[in-house]
Amino acid sequence: MTPIHIPVLSKQVIEALGLRPGGIYIDCTLGEGGHTLRILESTDLPIKLLGLDTDSHAVEAAKKNLSGYLNQVTLLNKSYTNLLNESKKIGFNQVQGIIFDLGLSSMQLQGTNRGFSFRTDSPLDMRFNDSQQLTAWHIVNLCTEMELREILKELGEEPYAKRIARSIVKSRPVETTVQLARIIVQAAGRRKGRVHPATRSFQAIRMKVNDELNNIEKGLDQASNMLSKGGRLVVISYHSLEDRIVKRFILNASKDCICDPRVLECSCEHKAYLKNVYKKVVKPNKREIELNPRSRSARLRAAERIET
Numbered sequence: 001m002t003p004i005h006i007p008v009l010s011k012q013v014i015e016a017l018g019l020r021p022g023g024i025y026i027d028c029t030l031g032e033g034g035h036t037l038r039i040l041e042s043t044d045l046p047i048k049l050l051g052l053d054t055d056s057h058a059v060e061a062a063k064k065n066l067s068g069y070l071n072q073v074t075l076l077n078k079s080y081t082n083l084l085n086e087s088k089k090i091g092f093n094q095v096q097g098i099i100f101d102l103g104l105s106s107m108q109l110q111g112t113n114r115g116f117s118f119r120t121d122s123p124l125d126m127r128f129n130d131s132q133q134l135t136a137w138h139i140v141n142l143c144t145e146m147e148l149r150e151i152l153k154e155l156g157e158e159p160y161a162k163r164i165a166r167s168i169v170k171s172r173p174v175e176t177t178v179q180l181a182r183i184i185v186q187a188a189g190r191r192k193g194r195v196h197p198a199t200r201s202f203q204a205i206r207m208k209v210n211d212e213l214n215n216i217e218k219g220l221d222q223a224s225n226m227l228s229k230g231g232r233l234v235v236i237s238y239h240s241l242e243d244r245i246v247k248r249f250i251l252n253a254s255k256d257c258i259c260d261p262r263v264l265e266c267s268c269e270h271k272a273y274l275k276n277v278y279k280k281v282v283k284p285n286k287r288e289i290e291l292n293p294r295s296r297s298a299r300l301r302a303a304e305r306i307e308t
């Protein structure tokens with residue numbers, strides 16, 4: 001089986017992880033197993049890997065793609081928001097590296113009935129985990145105009161959030177992706193440039209359905225507490241909202257004091273436990289962007305555990 005998804009910045013991920021003999025690594029966003037496969041192919045070292053994905057279809061695909069390495073990998077259909085529990089259950093208490101490759105995979109985007117794309121008509125779904133109750137349909141059809149406006153503004157940074165929210169509410173019930181995209185185009189108008197006018201709204205609704213930003217914080221927190229001294233946390237994000245959370249998280253974890261700067265005396269007793277591996281965020285080069293346009297917006301940050 002050939003994966004649809006090309007892993008982004010995979011050489012840089014492997015470099016940032018700094019694989020060690022006997023090391024245990026966790027891929028928190030397994031997808032079709034792209035990064036996990038590249039990591040395993042890159043080394044003869046006896047490493048072990050745990051892969052998690054909240055999407056059961058992704059885990060099934062990863063099982064096939066990683067069939068040559070099943071003695072080294074454990075694959076679980078679980079959310080990284082349960083990272084600590086799930087890892088402990090299989091005896092991985094401390095690990096040497098953890099990767100997060102945020103957002104959605106090409107397999108999900110191209111899935112014909114998953115509702116992530118406005119290019120194919122499908123019911124409004126957008127769930128990573130299809131046993132979850134909340135779908136895009138609920139957001140689009142049941143939120144108030146004000147709630148919709150906030151979602152589009154905050155999670156999509158959509159400048160026409162107000163107009164789009166009003167149009168959606170007037171057009172209800174909205175049943176399919178193409179119907180929703182048409183409403184958005186009519187409300188916001190066609191804009192110059194390559195980005196389709198519905199892109200930001202679809203991103204915002206998807207992020208709301210899957211509670212993505214809150215999950216990132218939960219995942220990073222648990223991950224950084226599972227690293228052994230010298231262990232590496234590697235995160236790839238695809239837009240500024242995600243990257244801001246990752247950047248702030250590493251910044252805070254790298255400080256000896258997180259008190260309000262206006263306070264004269266420190267009372268937080270916070271101790272730095274991570275340090276940035278790179279001075280600057282790592283971006284794909286021109287060649288990778290040409291080969292895999294999806295990598296265009298990727299930003300990689302890596303941090304190392306300095307205290308346990």
Ligand SMILES: C[S@@+](CC[C@H](N)C(=O)[O-])C[C@H]1O[C@@H](n2cnc3c(N)ncnc32)[C@H](O)[C@@H]1O
Binds near residue numbers: 101105128
């Ligand atoms: C960009 S894709 C990962 C692609 C993968 N690195 C590869 O190269 O094949 C992101 C994946 O994260 C998964 N995901 C999103 N939220 C998750 C969560 N809370 N827990 C586990 N996986 C999650 C999605 O289902 C998706 O498969």
